[in-house]
Amino acid sequence: MATFIIEGGHQLKGSIQPQGAKNEALQILCAVLLTPETVTIHNIPDIIDVNKLISLLEKLGVKIHKIGSGSYTFKADEVNMKYLESPEFKEDGKGLRGSIMIVGPLLARFGKGYIPKPGGDKIGRRRLDTHFEGFINLGAKFRYNREDHFYGVEADRLKGAYMLLDEASVTGTANIVMAAVLAEGTTTIYNAACEPYLQQLCKMLNRMGAKISGVGSNMLRIEGVDSLGGTDHKMLPDMIEIGSWIGLAAMTKSELTIKNVSWDDLGQIPDVFRKLGITIERKGEDIYIPAHKEGYEIQSYIDGSILTVADAPWPGFTPDLLSIVLVIATQARGAVLVHQKMFESRLFFVDKLIDMGAKIILCDPHRATVIGHDFKSSLKATTMTSPDIRAGVSLLIAALSAKGSSTIHNIEQIDRGYERIDERLRAIGAKITRVN
Template sequence: MGIFKIEGGISLKGEITPQGAKNEALQILCAVLLTPEKVIINNIPDIIDINKLITLLGNLGVKIQKNGPGSFTFQADEVNVGYLETEAFKKEGGSLRGSIMIVGPLLARFGKGYIPKPGGDKIGRRRLDTHFEGFINLGAKFRYNKEDHFYGVEATDGLIGSDMLLDEASVTGTANIVMAAVLAKGKTTIYNAACEPYLQQLCKMMNAMGAKVSGIGSNLLTIEGVESLGGCTHRILPDMVEIGSWIGLAAMTRSEITIKDVSWENLGLIPNVFRKLGITLEKKGDDIYIPSHKDGYQVKTDIDGSILTISDAPWPGFTPDLLSIVLVVATQARGDVLIHQKMFESRLFFVDKLIDMGAKIILCDPHRAVVIGHDFKSRLKATTMSSPDIRAGISLLIAALSAKGTSTIQNIEQIDRGYERIDERLRAIGAKIVRA
């Protein structure tokens, strides 16, 4: 396993360009299975989770051609559906949570889809019921093998459009159901659908392929089924979670950083939440400029003077993937913050590592933590720690870059799952970080 050695307490300066969005790429790559024609995708991030999915598609028989950095052509004209029932697939599919989204397009086009229990971050229970209930509503039959945790759906006579109300606004669940519905007979309506920008991108891409999806950007999607889809060219948005990570990094290290080409219209509440922490963000064209916060940053209280609460919610609420970053940034704020992580019950458990570094954090329960800001009067101290998941990993990395002394982060493969060449990109703006 690799480690990062980080010398902290250094102010950084320069420009950094966000990678393509991991969570969009997982959906978009699965959608290439919907057509036998060529699909060109640009701005694909070069990260472990995405590369695993590309390998899985290749093993399924998808023809893959690399056109250049971040650009690939896919053609699923000779898909080997039989691979889904092999032991190799059970092992491969089980190592990646995003693999669940191959089921919808395979079910739509080939009448069956199988998946082992997906892997991914250990951040609490992440149910799959929404996905399979949606498929059942479209006429598929569901089966589950408890012994090897293997899920399957089949629709030998094809899928039929249906009206459905999702029990939760699941992003991957909505994506999976929409991909199944675009080739179903008749009309499908999905109420309480997720409406994240990345899901909007998926719907726009499928419309470019010949699908008929309306209501994009709302929580009510209408899909008129079509007989087949064609090819297209699609560009993935910049990763909003990585953009939030760079904002947090700039604040904690009191650095002057410009984040390039951020797609402001797709950032939602992210800039405002960081502004509530007292962080100055300036919009310069499509860039974010963050000046050096040499005098620190003051947390804003609520109107009645009560403690600021930052919580996650489905889009257009604040993304749960950035709560770990916000928590770390709050450790050096002037003021106190209550972090309320509603969606995942294990995501705050990394705070013990921050407490070891000297942060003042009270973990109230698995979902809530109170952070008492140091206002940079007491620096975090370097330590040795292990990255438990992608978002906690980047948060610990930011803490280490701001801390006094040299820190070691183990299990950095977790960070590499979601952040492309992060050590190289940080060194380019002055960070002292070594991969060993």
């Protein structure tokens, strides 16, 4: 287990380049299974979760070559389907939640797909019903072995269907789309997720020969084709990392430039941070954040009531940034209610912030009220353990703002989603050391 030692209370300065998007990578990498031809992907983040998926694809028989920093070629012309029934796969597959998205492509191309109950962040219930109900709608037979928590779907040939998803699940929509592109006939998916990473997947599939319309809306129409070809694809920058760096700049009163953020794909993110009082300037495709020497003030609603920041499916505010919002609010002028609707265990890290001196009332598993210090009282350095990716980064930001030396254990959780985070933070002046 590795640990970060952080000396906080220092201003940072400079520019930082966001990594490729983790959540896009998990979808795009699974899509290479849909074709025997070469697919080239650029801007792949070098993080634990993505590297686990690349390793899983390699064990499935995909030929993978690294051609540059963050750039790989994938050729799935000799997929080893026997690996799916091996004890090794049952162990490998359950260590990564993104592994669920290999099922749709394998089902579409080879007539069967299996997966052990996947892992991931312990942030509450994250059911898989949407995925499998979609496959069943396309004509697949579903089976589940309760003894070893092993899921399977099989079909001779999938057939297009109309379906109304019970939730706008991003990974569920991605999985069903990847299955439907090779199905016979037309598939219509209503209440589909429409966030930018899913749009990226659909655009990539269309370049491979798929016929998907309605991209960017909550109704997708997919005309099945017989086969797909190869393509080149470049992934978007990670919007969650961009939001993390905005929070870091505000909490440490630092002047930072976040490079090449793809502004048009950020949705509500800049506006939500502006409501928290943070100055965000657009300079081309960069975000410039001046040093907030006088702090920042949370806006109220027009009638004077307390601001609520809540998550929602795209184009709503992403749940992955609510923990960052919560940390930022601890030093703001004013108060905010953070409402985490989608996951019931994601706010449980606030006890660590309270130990650091933050004024937070955890109302219930989904809601927390934060009363800001306005930098009149800095957070106290302490020893913490990272519970998941996003909470881990939030605690890291809190530690960088706190005076004194803080320790964060279990930083493998942070490494799952952030590429070489300590090196990149040191490059802009952070005093952070990794201890193995």
